[in-house]
Amino acid sequence: MQSPALTIGTRGSPLALYQANLVQRLICEASGRCAEQVVIKVLKTTGDTIKGELKDFGGKGLFTRELEMALLDGTIDLAVHSMKDVPTVGHEDLVVSAILPRADVRDAFISVKHGSIDDLPQGALIGSASLRRRAQLSAMRPDLQFCLLRGNVGTRLKKLEAGVCDATMLACAGLRRLEQDDRITQAVETDMMLPAPAQGAIGIEVMRNRADLTDVLAPLNDRSTELEITAERAFLRALDGNCRTPIAALAKLDGEHLTLRGEILAKDGSLRIADECVGPVATAFDAYDLGFKMGASVRKQVGGRITFDD
Numbered sequence: 001m002q003s004p005a006l007t008i009g010t011r012g013s014p015l016a017l018y019q020a021n022l023v024q025r026l027i028c029e030a031s032g033r034c035a036e037q038v039v040i041k042v043l044k045t046t047g048d049t050i051k052g053e054l055k056d057f058g059g060k061g062l063f064t065r066e067l068e069m070a071l072l073d074g075t076i077d078l079a080v081h082s083m084k085d086v087p088t089v090g091h092e093d094l095v096v097s098a099i100l101p102r103a104d105v106r107d108a109f110i111s112v113k114h115g116s117i118d119d120l121p122q123g124a125l126i127g128s129a130s131l132r133r134r135a136q137l138s139a140m141r142p143d144l145q146f147c148l149l150r151g152n153v154g155t156r157l158k159k160l161e162a163g164v165c166d167a168t169m170l171a172c173a174g175l176r177r178l179e180q181d182d183r184i185t186q187a188v189e190t191d192m193m194l195p196a197p198a199q200g201a202i203g204i205e206v207m208r209n210r211a212d213l214t215d216v217l218a219p220l221n222d223r224s225t226e227l228e229i230t231a232e233r234a235f236l237r238a239l240d241g242n243c244r245t246p247i248a249a250l251a252k253l254d255g256e257h258l259t260l261r262g263e264i265l266a267k268d269g270s271l272r273i274a275d276e277c278v279g280p281v282a283t284a285f286d287a288y289d290l291g292f293k294m295g296a297s298v299r300k301q302v303g304g305r306i307t308f309d310d
């Protein structure tokens with residue numbers, strides 16, 4: 001008997017569409033379904049229609065909320081997300097049930113005139129809406145100035161070329177997926193700039209009660225990436241639920257051991273508290289525990305020195 005068609009919900013940006021197409025292809029390969037049995041449905045999300053600063057719109061779940069509503073009302077069977085955009089506290093009826101192998105986790109520095117962050121002239125203008133990137137750059141270079149550079153990756157690169165700002169920062173992973181990685185001026189090493197929790201990872205969210213999808217999705221899950229981003233997101237969860245605080249985290253699984261690095265910064269970069277820990281991790285629970293404990297410990301170290309908006 002032929003199984004009913006599965007519907008993948010996605011945002012309409014080129015990056016989201018690429019990611020949905022990738023998931024469609026992987027599901028077909030793993031389950032032997034043909035492409036007609038796995039259809040892609042494009043949904044508009046709030047994050048795609050607003051123009052101002054993300055944090056002014058209650059940043060939480062901006063890019064994922066509509067897809068989650070569509071999962072809950074049965075419009076779609078699977079939602080494909082950049083895990084970086086997925087809030088750490090989710091709906092109780094939903095679950096992220098597969099994480100694809102992670103791409104390049106680094107941030108990319110992109111500029112027409114300047115070869116690297118270190119080469120930027122005094123007072124250079126950086127186009128970025130990301131609180132984390134602004135804070136990290138300010139910590140390195142307090143002279144830098146910032147402006148908003150919103151829109152999808154293509155739009156941002158066009159604005160940069162038009163001279164709206166001196167440089168911008170984007171995730172290497174997204175640029176690679178859009179075959180725009182030849183635009184990367186400097187792939188910034190993670191010891192210079194720690195990425196956002198879950199940067200570079202794609203996740204597939206479904207209704208928790210869809211046991212029928214377990215067999216379809218299990219082959220797509222990458223265990224190392226799953227454990228790494230679980231620790232990173234637990235660190236984030238212990239510190240902030242609103243994506244209004246500059247927080248970075250990166251975990252690396254090496255055999256049975258997970259190394260987690262994390263940091264929180266004041267928005268203007270004037271204070272940066274970083275931590276690192278290593279522990280044996282066999283399950284996602286272990287990874288969560290390790291991340292959450294480090295987050296709680298950093299929260300203590302912060303004391304009252306950084307304002308949390310939650």
Ligand SMILES: NCc1[nH]cc(CCC(=O)O)c1CC(=O)O
Binds near residue numbers: 082171
């Ligand atoms: N917040 C937008 C967003 N969500 C995921 C990515 C890139 C791909 C990824 O990190 O998986 C981007 C753009 C960017 O930061 O450059």
